Amino acid sequence: MPSQEIGLPIPNIPHAVSVTLPTWEATVGYEEGEDWVVSKMITGYPRFFIHAVIKTLSQKIESKYGREGERCMIFPSYKVAKRCREFIKSKSDLEGLFVRVLQLSTPPPADEEEKSTIIQSTIGVVFFPASQFPLAKNYWQHSGEGISSRMGEYVLKALFNNIDSTRSPSPPSNNQLGATRQEVQAQRIQQKSPSISASFRSSSMVAHEEVEKEFNTFIEQKYGRVLDLKFAKEAKIALRRRISGKVDKSHSQKEEMEKARRGKNVSETDVYLFPSGMASIFFSHHALLKISTEGPKKSVCFGFPYVDTLNILKKFGPGVHFLGLGDDNSLDELEEKLESGEFNIMALFCECPSNPLLKTPDLKRLRSLADKYRFAIVIDETVGNFLNIHVLPFADIVASSLTKVFSGDSNVMAGSIVLNPSSPLYPSLKQFFDEEYEDLFWAEDALWLERNSRDFAERAAKIDQTSLKVVKLLQDSPLISKVYHPYIGSTRPYYEAIKTPNGGYGGLMSFLFHNPDHAVHFFNAVNLHKGPSLGTNFTLACPYAILAHYQELDEVAKWEVDRNLIRISIGLEDPEELLDVLQKSLDIASSS
Missing domain, CATH: 3.90.1150.10 (Aspartate Aminotransferase, domain 1)
Known part of the structure; x- marks a missing residue:
């Protein structure tokens, strides 16, 4: 049965994306910080709630490398950490604020055999006065560029324990499995077509049997997904092909997916992976600010969006014009203000359809205005998904949260950007991405997402x-x-x-x-x-x-x-x- 216990992960595994808030009152209590709710929160949505393993890693890094009165925030690269430092310094009221960045790396594999379980990784750590933690947390939440819990777990083991502990426990032997093998197979079938009563029988089973860390790992691998880090590169290639529409049919993709091509000119090299859907929105905005030949300009947010899309447009760059209704009257207003010169914009961001009101904008008319007044269009297609809708012809950039239906299993965060090769901005965007894009998508997360999305x-x-x-x-x-x-x-x-x-x-x-x-x-x-x-x-x-x-x-x-x-x-x-x-x-x- 679906859990009604406050704070329990959904699903009940170490790297779950969602968390149980079972009543209206509990949701209000969480928002108001009431102890009867907050004290029970084992986890939360990863951009809003820093995972326990990342907190532990932060504490250990603060203890070893921090100075008195400092706290830290961890990111998957030095470059991202510098962006966080710039944000803190630009938004802080504290004069003479000192924020520093430390880069740490885990050891590389010693030989070919170790490539299956060991991968060299680098993190960027931002140190700041403890009073500035809310600003650092804002950057973590809005940008979506923080490290994932799986990366945090790996780095914690690699930097502060014996490197051998980074290896996943060996799968149980046939004798150890016994009837469990049949149970695991049954659970996999239930997960793909669950009933209300059975869909989370596995959750209660995990809650009952989750005794030690080794078993936690086994639960995540119970579907036959033994992670081999040396295949992470191939997993990312498969994901980019799946998203571009250049599908490898050997992975049992349905004819419908083959038909839902992004467009005949789209290559897998036009697809970029990110550690979260919000990171793809953030980097789209960042890229457009950087390539603007007329300097940074405001953007338009068309329609009521998911909360952090608007936060990004408000807090990074020169600001935003918010046309929150996103209807035909809003389009009329946009056209009038563009024509009068009141609006001179860099880009327009919209969702298709919008979350939570499920409105679909008139993309044809928006594209016509973009071509006439020379601004970019960024479309977040997460809610619609590219099997249902084809928005690329109307966009310069298409952003998606792969955390959602593309994955489905609620156990990995991810995002993507697709550049439109037919866009007038494509040459400058492609050059910027070639020079500035970093692959921050953690190897283990890529392996999970590739397997999750095969039956998308x-x-x-x-x-x-x-x-x-x-x-x-x-x-x-x-x-x-x-x-x-x-x-x-x-x-x-x-x-x-x-x-x-x-x-x-x-x-x-x-x-x-x-x-x-x-x-x-x-x-x-x-x-x-x-x-x-x-x-x-x-x-x-x-x-x-x-x-x-x-x-x-x-x-x-x-x-x-x-x-x-x-x-x-x-x-x-x-x-x-x-x-x-x-x-x-x-x-x-x-x-x-």
Whole structure:
């Protein structure tokens, strides 16, 4: 059964992406820092909650290399650490602030055999006065460029323990496995097509049996994914080909994925991998600021976006014009201000569709304005995903969070950028990426993501089909006042204009109740996983505005984001069981 225990990782493994906030009250308590919630938080979404293993690594580095009164933040390169240092110094009110950067490296493999378990890695460590930690944490959150928990775990072992401890425990022998081999196989089948009752039987099993670190590692490898670091380069090539549409059919990709090509001119060399989806947004903005021939200019954020996209545009560079409604009237306003000269912009950022209101912008009209007034368009296609929609012709840069449905397993953070070879900015962008891009995507994370994404097409199709059934259930309920989904609403024609021939409408939806109390009762009663993130193989719900915008609920209401909004990301459960769970919760809300 989905866990309803505050702070438990979702799934219950060491490198989980989501975390359980099982009630409306617990979500509010988390946002207000109440001890009854915060004290139980084992983990959290990785950009907002620094993983325990990274905290331990930070403490050890502070103890060994820090000076009195200093704290540190760890990044996967010296160059990223310098960007963090610049951010802290530019935003701090402290005069004469001294921020320093230290570079540390782990040992390389000694021979060919060790390449399977040992990889040389470099980290950049930013040291700053303890009072400046909130600013350093802001950079970590907004940029998405922090080290992953797997990288932190590896570096911790390599720098502060015997290097042999970096090797993963050997898989159990046949005698040790016994019936476990059958259980693991059954769990893998359940994970790919779980029922509500069975989808997290493995989680409770892990919680019960998670006795030692060796077993934790085995649980992550229970699907036959024994990680061999020497294959990380090949894994990244496979990922870039998968994203570009140049699919290797030997990996059992479906015909639909082959058809959903980015475009005949897109090469795998136009695809760049990042440690998180937000890092891809951040680096897109960073690149455009650097290549601007007229100097840095403001950008436009078109439509209400995920919170840190707007934070990046506000806090890095000269600022942002926010057209938060993202509708046709907003487009009219944009065109008028471009024509009058009031707006002289570097770029326009938008989501397709947007999160959480699932609006699709008029990309054709936006592209026409971009060509006329010579600004870049960056499209975040995470919610739609490139199997469902084809946005590259309208974009100079396409950014995605691969953490979501591309991975599905909620156990790895990743992002990507695709450059459009037909863009007028392509030559300058390509040159900048060739000179400045760093591959910061940790080897183990790449191996996990490559395996997770092999059945991306099949999973996405099933999620799309189930989602339409859930949308209908919500629309038919007399309790629900509004449902947000690309299949319905005024912007559906714009979605249809970019939908691929075999594409669907995605698994994300939001909805409102006529009575806000019903929203609380429904959420508390619904027997689903509840926490941050989306695109997971299991259905995941959250009170979105409370979770993402608790400190600015009145402000976001101006952009039609209601404080009582519930967001659900549909998973791979049996559709009828999922509908039954939702209906029972609606019935409970109705009788409350």
